[in-house]
Amino acid sequence: MAENSPANGAANPAAVANQAQLNLQKVYTKDVSFEVPNSPKVFQLQGQPGVELNLSQRVNTLGTDVYEVVLSVTVTCKIEDNTAYLAEVHQAGIFGITNFDDVSRDGVLGTYCPNVLFPYVRQIVSDLVQGGGFPPLFLQPINFDAIYAEQQRRRAEASAEGQALNS
Secondary structure (H helix, E strand, O other): OOOOOHHHOOOOHHHHHOOOEEEEEEEEEEEEEEEOOOOOHHHHOOOOEEEEEEEEEEEEEEEOOEEEEEEEEEEEEEEOOEEEEEEEEEEEEEEEEEOOOHHHHHHHHHHHHHHHHHHHHHHHHHHHHHHOOOOOOOOOOOOHHHHHHHHHHHHHHHHHHHHHHHO
16 A cells, blocks of 8 residues: 655645646736728828837736736837827736745736737737738737846836935
């Protein structure tokens, strides 16, 4: 008869209960907007379009260890000084995040969660632009890890400057 112990493959229930866990509970589109303010004249304009991408995210606490992450993307395309189109998407997800320390949890919310949501945003923007009568727009991948690291660096600098002013 074999004993149930970690040495022979059985998991320790207390260790499993305290293990960091992350689960995606829901992905949904919170808001979508597409405008072609200068139609139909914009379809007759010649010139190289300029595309501007604005990206932001916010985290809302829904309950103990449950968070809503909203990734907001605004794409503005201009030809000369005329706005060809404006696409805005707010893609959201509900994530269960348990047994992470504060720093790790913030890292997951700032990097992993937007990485999960971005492919949905990319598809919606592409469909909106093409459905609006424009050539397809394919958003390039975004390095959310680098963005998060830069935000952390700026916060650390601001904190250091604030402490230096108070000294």
